[in-house]
């Protein structure tokens with residue numbers, strides 16, 4: 001498929017981290033499934049499949065609310081424990097401690113599964129070699145996000161790292177993009193934001209005058225009737241090398 005060619009290359013790139021540089025949520029379902037199976041003996045009245053389905057239902061409900069999403073992503077351990085506890089409670093089981101252990105198991109599995117996308121680190125190196133100024137803009141709490149940056153050696157690629165839990169505001173709040181623009185001394189029209197989240201990485205940056213590049217992680221295309229129209233769409237970070245060449 002042909003890719004639209006940019007008429008002007010960016011002076012700075014703002015990159016999202018989770019599901020943009022690091023493979024994250026693609027393993028979610030499998031990790032919940034394994035966690036449910038591991039604790040099957042502790043919950044004889046529920047099959048792992050039933051618990052898994054209930055967790056899915058509660059997760060969808062939990063993360064659909066903007067405020068709850070914000071609170072939850074800043075304390076993922078607590079959010080996940082609450083989700084499992086709610087799922088168990090819906091089957092008459094009150095077991096907050098067990099819920100916490102299942103959630104911790106899930107978190108450990110997610111952590112083990114996390115890895116850079118194929119070609120992602122090479123792409124960051126390629127961009128750095130070309131002198132591209134880069135900022136990392138990631139939502140979530142400081143400690144887990146810093147741990148990922150450290151584990152995968154991401155810091156040297158970026159002139160600026162902005163984490164929601166450290167700045168006090170996250171995407172899509174305009175202040176986070178402005179903070180990065182100021183730090184890199186570029187105007188909005190000189191900067192591109194690249195990420196998998198249509199609202200956080202495309203719409204909000206566009207509203208601020210930036211170019212929004214969407215990573216269509218699942219290759220499903222834009223949702224039907226999407227009001228958000230990315231300036232460019234790619235399916236993986238490494239496709240940036242084609243877009244920017």
Ligand SMILES: [Mg+2]
Nearest residue numbers: 016018019196
């Ligand atoms: Mg993301």
